[in-house]
Amino acid sequence: MRESFEAVRPNPPKADVRQADDSNASGFLTAANPLRQRILVWLKVHVPEARVRHILRVEQLAIALAQIHQLDVEKAAQAALMHDLAKFFKPQRLLQMVQDEGQILDPVDEANPHLLHAEAGAIVARDEFGIRDEDVLQAIRDHTLGSPGMSPLSCVVYLADGLEPGRGNAPELEALRQISRQDLEEAIWRASDHSLRHLLNAHHLIHPRTVLTRNWFMQAATHKPPKKAHSPKSAP
Secondary structure, X not given: OOOOOOOOOOOOOOOOOOOOOHHHHOOOOOOOOHHHHHHHHHHHHHOOHHHHHHHHHHHHHHHHHHHHOOOOHHHHHHHHHOOOOOOOOOHHHHHHHHHHOOOOOOHHHHHOHHHHHHHHHHHHHHHHHOOOOHHHHHHHHHOOOOOOOOOHHHHHHHHXXXXXXXXXXXXXXXXXXXXXXXXXHHHHHHHHHHHHHHHHHOXXXXXXXXXXXXXXXXXXXXXXXXXXXXXXXXXX
């Protein structure tokens, strides 16, 4: 699942740095959008074809969830399309990029730098594609480990990454997909539980943020006031 150790490819070449203006960001879902086209070209050069297919499935699910939960669909699409920009960077490059930003590393980060691809991906989105929207950048940062109290947009991208159809059709995943359409907070809590069981069974290190995210959303989901039943209207 999210925190498993994965092989990485050689350090990819750096793309040209450009700024994303409003005309690029708006209409992002159209096939001819310049920003979207630049991202897709970059992905095809730096990311294996199978991973690109995963990214596109994540984008589609993020769009669907954003529509269901009345969130900004274009922001969801942007964050989803860029969530794995740094997926195949070498460990040392990931460590260096994040340290250069002034982030303090957890020992689990140092033991498994691959976890930093979310943080590094936000840096690539900012520096390579000129993304300045903090909602989008934060959703990219949050997509692997989550974050306590993260925004609904971050929740959507986190869930889309873990629940896109390519992950399989196990009953637990199907149940999580259904919950994600109904309640983002409960879905994050239960998806975190699913990830934790996988990590424990595989004897992997567990990042503290995964636990903090799970606990925050469990409390948020279980402390909600009960929904009021709608009483039928009396006849006039």
